[in-house]
Amino acid sequence: MANDQCLACHVEEEYLPEGYLENDIHTQAGLSCAGCHGGDPTSDDADIAMSPAAGFVGVPSRQEVPQFCGKCHSDIGIMRQYQPRIATDQVAQYYTSVHGQRLQEGDQKVAECVSCHTAHGILRAKDARSTVYPLNVPGTCQRCHGDADYMKEYGIPSNQYDDYAKSVHGQALLENQDTGAPACNDCHGNHGAVPPGVASVGQVCGHCHVNNMQYFIASRMGEAFAEEELHGCEECHGNHRVEKTNDDMIGTSDKSVCVDCHAEGDPGYEVAKTIRAQLAKLTQSYDKAIARQSEVQRIGMDDVDIGYLLREAHQSLIQARTLVHTFDPEKVAPKTEEGVVKADEALVAAVAQIKEHKVRRRGLGMATLFITMLVVALFFKVRQMETR
Numbered sequence: 364m365a366n367d368q369c370l371a372c373h374v375e376e377e378y379l380p381e382g383y384l385e386n387d388i389h390t391q392a393g394l395s396c397a398g399c400h401g402g403d404p405t406s407d408d409a410d411i412a413m414s415p416a417a418g419f420v421g422v423p424s425r426q427e428v429p430q431f432c433g434k435c436h437s438d439i440g441i442m443r444q445y446q447p448r449i450a451t452d453q454v455a456q457y458y459t460s461v462h463g464q465r466l467q468e469g470d471q472k473v474a475e476c477v478s479c480h481t482a483h484g485i486l487r488a489k490d491a492r493s494t495v496y497p498l499n500v501p502g503t504c505q506r507c508h509g510d511a512d513y514m515k516e517y518g519i520p521s522n523q524y525d526d527y528a529k530s531v532h533g534q535a536l537l538e539n540q541d542t543g544a545p546a547c548n549d550c551h552g553n554h555g556a557v558p559p560g561v562a563s564v565g566q567v568c569g570h571c572h573v574n575n576m577q578y579f580i581a582s583r584m585g586e587a588f589a590e591e592e593l594h595g596c597e598e599c600h601g602n603h604r605v606e607k608t609n610d611d612m613i614g615t616s617d618k619s620v621c622v623d624c625h626a627e628g629d630p631g632y633e634v635a636k637t638i639r640a641q642l643a644k645l646t647q648s649y650d651k652a653i654a655r656q657s658e659v660q661r662i663g664m665d666d667v668d669i670g671y672l673l674r675e676a677h678q679s680l681i682q683a684r685t686l687v688h689t690f691d692p693e694k695v696a697p698k699t700e701e702g703v704v705k706a707d708e709a710l711v712a713a714v715a716q717i718k719e720h721k722v723r724r725r726g727l728g729m730a731t732l733f734i735t736m737l738v739v740a741l742f743f744k745v746r747q748m749e750t751r
């Protein structure tokens with residue numbers, strides 16, 4: 364790059380493209396402006412350097428951008444010289460996306476490579492300043508998808524970012540910087556942006572929530588959802604605004620999701636009621652034991668074993684809540700019962716500690732009394748000896 368005439372002259376002319384960064388990955392890799400725009404980077408004569416004869420292609424139109432980048436990024440021979448494992452399917456994937464297909468139909472407003480990556484300030488995806496770094500992806504998509512005017516003609520909502528930012532996922536990623544939580548591209552793909560269809564939505568969520576997916580797909584209801592083209596996880600949890608869950612989501616109260624589709628008398632309704640009761644039994648036992656545990660802690664007795672049992676009970680509760688996705692009380696029961704046994708054992712142990720404490724206090728009282736009497740007796744004895 365040191366002898367690159369394209370850069371040298373453009374710096375001199377103060378005609379660097381908007382958003383140009385010196386640490387742009389292509390510049391860093393020693394690729395000249397000519398790598399993308401063509402031309403002869405060794406000539407300091409503008410007419411030669413930027414002549415079509417030297418392969419100069421100038422500024423690509425939006426429609427041309429994917430191929431323009433794909434010249435290198437789709438060529439494994441070029442790319443593996445720089446990164447042995449870099450993917451070369453971005454362009455191919457892109458053309459399967461809604462963005463790519465609309466672009467081919469002539470739509471000028473969809474995202475192409477530059478919309479998400481910029482053209483002259485491209486950083487590695489792993490670089491925290493990159494527009495496609497996980498924490499920055501939602502903002503990158505939001506620029507178009509959150510603009511109601513821009514999206515108006517397409518008849519799709521423009522609230523994805525707002526909903527997402529309020530969701531458990533959005534809060535985990537944007538507020539707690541937990542990159543294990545999904546950004547837009549974890550559900551929609553980096554380059555193949557399409558809404559996950561009926562068949563794939565469970566797979567998308569199941570990529571991270573493995574057990575929930577397996578239980579759900581194997582359940583009677585999972586089969587029914589597939590037949591009736593219902594949207595899997597999304598029917599109960601939503602897509603962008605996935606909220607923290609709680610036991611009230613199952614059962615027959617109006618906070619339950621089950622009553623949206625199951626009315627009194629049908630098997631789903633009965634199952635909702637039963638599973639809710641199983642969970643309630645466990646949480647009640649657990650809460651009771653927890654209350655006793657804090658009493659044990661307050662009086663300063665040993666709660667190590669109690670804590671251990673309670674952790675096991677809590678583990679069962681977590682697993683039972685995942686087993687809800689079997690929608691089968693017989694599969695949930697072993698876990699909730701196991702948890703109840705542990706919680707009850709913890710309760711018994713706590714009660715024993717509290718009793719022990721009382722016994723000790725009584726013993727201590729007796730001992731104090733005895734010692735006091737002894738001291739008093741000694742006192743009189745000494746006085747008696749002194750007067751004598």
Ligand code: HEC
Pocket residue numbers: 368369370372373376378396397400401402403404406407408409412413421422
């Ligand atoms: C001696 C100076 C000089 C050199 C060398 C030079 N440029 Fe330019 N370039 C300019 C100037 C001045 C303009 C703006 C006027 C114009 O379009 O001719 C320009 C315009 C451009 C444009 C915008 C064209 C458009 O249609 O808007 C691109 C892209 C470009 N240069 C890329 C390159 C590349 C790639 C090289 C190296 C192969 C290069 N330049 C070499 C001076 C130079």
Ligand code: HEC
Pocket residue numbers: 369370373378379380381389390394395396397398399400422423428431477482483
């Ligand atoms: C990674 C490929 C790539 C590299 C490397 C690259 N460009 Fe570009 N350039 C593009 C694309 C794509 C566009 C059109 C999209 C846009 O306007 O942002 C563009 C547009 C331009 C334009 C016209 C629009 C504007 O912002 O003024 C100029 C001038 C330009 N480039 C100059 C350069 C110069 C000078 C260099 C080297 C320092 C360079 N480019 C390196 C991809 C590249």
Ligand code: HEC
Pocket residue numbers: 428429432433436449450453454457462474475476477478479480488495496497500548553554556
């Ligand atoms: C809708 C936004 C979007 C568009 C359009 C887009 N990308 Fe990406 N791209 C991403 C995201 C997000 C990542 C980051 C993936 C990650 O975190 O690993 C990425 C990653 C990359 C990477 C790093 C390697 C990889 O595959 O993960 C390359 C190279 C790349 N994109 C090139 C392109 C090219 C070429 C195009 C045009 C054909 C393009 N991108 C279009 C969003 C986009």
Ligand code: HEC
Pocket residue numbers: 388389392394398399428431432433434435436441442445446476477480481482485486487488489
């Ligand atoms: C002249 C060949 C060439 C062209 C044309 C080109 N790139 Fe690249 N690009 C590379 C190379 C080589 C690297 C890898 C550099 C490295 O890993 O050190 C790279 C890296 C990238 C990365 C970072 C990948 C990562 O590791 O995260 C992105 C994103 C990217 N390019 C996007 C684009 C986009 C968008 C365009 C079109 C505007 C484009 N590239 C055009 C050669 C090219």
Ligand code: HEC
Pocket residue numbers: 461462465472473474475478479500503504505506507508517519547548551556557558
């Ligand atoms: C340059 C603006 C722009 C950017 C940036 C952008 N999109 Fe889009 N996107 C559009 C437009 C316009 C459409 C077309 C809407 C349609 O046809 O329904 C679209 C369509 C989509 C669709 C298909 C919607 C449908 O109708 O089925 C998805 C999914 C999508 N984008 C996801 C993303 C994600 C994820 C990102 C960020 C990684 C992103 N987009 C970035 C403009 C953009």
Ligand code: HEC
Pocket residue numbers: 501504505508519520523524527532545546547548549550551558559560564594597602603
């Ligand atoms: C947890 C997974 C997930 C995340 C994260 C996610 N989406 Fe979606 N998205 C979905 C699902 C599922 C659908 C709906 C599919 C359906 O019902 O047809 C969808 C639909 C869409 C659509 C089509 C229009 C609509 O609203 O139904 C767009 C556009 C879109 N998402 C953009 C985004 C953007 C932008 C982000 C980031 C701010 C994002 N999505 C984050 C899963 C996700």
Ligand code: HEC
Pocket residue numbers: 531532535541543544545546549550564567568569570571572596597600601602605606607608609
């Ligand atoms: C990239 C991995 C990933 C994907 C994909 C994903 N999630 Fe999550 N999900 C997480 C993480 C991590 C958390 C924990 C966030 C937190 O609370 O810190 C979470 C939390 C949740 C919660 C709240 C759990 C609770 O304890 O109450 C629900 C419900 C959920 N996700 C459902 C879904 C659904 C439905 C989808 C698909 C539309 C999905 N997830 C896609 C990683 C993912």
Ligand code: HEC
Pocket residue numbers: 565568569572575576577579595596597598599600608609610611612613620642684685686687688
């Ligand atoms: C028919 C409704 C329904 C469907 C479909 C559904 N869930 Fe749930 N989900 C629930 C209910 C109810 C709870 C709350 C259980 C509790 O806390 O008692 C829950 C809890 C969760 C939790 C938090 C508890 C845990 O397991 O960590 C996650 C994560 C979750 N669901 C993910 C998913 C995923 C992923 C899918 C799709 C494969 C899915 N759910 C499908 C109703 C559903």
Ligand code: HEC
Pocket residue numbers: 583584587588591593598599612613614620621622623624625629630631632634635638690691
């Ligand atoms: C989006 C609608 C929808 C929601 C929400 C929903 N179900 Fe279902 N459920 C169905 C459909 C459709 C069937 C299949 C038809 C049938 O067998 O009754 C089904 C079947 C079932 C079955 C199998 C019944 C049988 O005949 O063996 C059970 C059990 C069940 N659901 C439990 C639940 C529970 C528990 C919840 C709440 C956590 C719930 N469902 C929420 C739609 C739903």
